[in-house]
């Protein structure tokens with residue numbers, strides 16, 4: 414069985430009259446990569462800030478596998494990259510990293526050695542002596558990840574590490590995260606399902622302070638792979654009435670009906686196809702499109718996150 418590195422239970426944060434995080438529970442596997450997915454305002458940053466020990470939870474429990482037994486402190490075991498990192502832009506990348514390493518408690522020699530190691534790890538060795546003010550967005554974000562790694566934490570938490578980047582910066586950071594997979598446990602937040610699918614094994618989907626779905630991506634893909642029929646008809650009264658009656662069929666699990674189209678999630682594609690084609694012919698419905706396919710995780714995501 415995979416060891417749990419972090420276990421959170423009923424974690425809640427209230428700020429004044431609002432509750433951005435409403436009793437969420439999930440585990441992180443040691444060595445795994447988990448995406449904390451959710452739209453703007455879902456509560457991702459608030460959750461990560463609680464896990465990083467920057468703000469106290471209002472309620473709930475955070476259990477860290479290797480917390481100090483006496484103080485229950487795990488902060489030295491984690492690295493954190495905030496959503497909007499700030500750098501001392503007059504420093505060089507290398508100076509900034511050894512400064513961060515010393516702040517994390519590493520001694521002078523060790524701080525220098527680790528700074529050199531992480532700067533190579535994130536591919537900034539060529540730029541290590543240049544001032545941060547001249548770095549691109551992607552380079553700054555990689556420097557931020559290096560800062561999160563410098564004290565050799567077992568878990569790094571990155572708050573939307575690619576959201577503010579152009580496609581090139583985005584690719585650089587995604588490639589770096591792919592290389593770090595397995596070496597360190599990763600929790601990163603994003604509002605893009607595709608990013609989660611590219612590098613993670615697990616995801617936690619947050620909407621409005623609550624967990625809408627969570628689990629292994631491979632299992633969730635299977636769970637949400639359901640037969641779907643898309644139908645489009647000519648505009649007309651008879652056609653419209655027929656479309657609106659579709660949701661009552663026994664094989665229809667879910668129906669989204671528009672003006673002249675319908676999207677049906679069905680239990681049995683064979684039965685649905687046969688029955689509907691017969692109905693179309695019997696009722697003289699003018700058909701434009703009849704397409705059989707499958708729903709995906711993306712469909713579920715859009716449904717949960719969408720307006």
Ligand SMILES: Nc1ncnc2c1ncn2[C@@H]1O[C@H](COP(=O)(O)OP(=O)(O)OP(=O)(O)O)[C@@H](O)[C@H]1O
Nearest residue numbers: 428431433451452453454455456457458459460604
């Ligand atoms: N200190 C605060 N005071 C008031 N409201 C807050 C505070 N912190 C968070 N919130 C509110 O809580 C909700 C969740 O915010 P949070 O920043 O955690 O979301 P998020 O998922 O990180 O969003 P984004 O994708 O925009 O970064 C938002 O509605 C936000 O306005």
Ligand SMILES: [Mg+2]
Nearest residue numbers: 457458459496
């Ligand atoms: Mg945020």
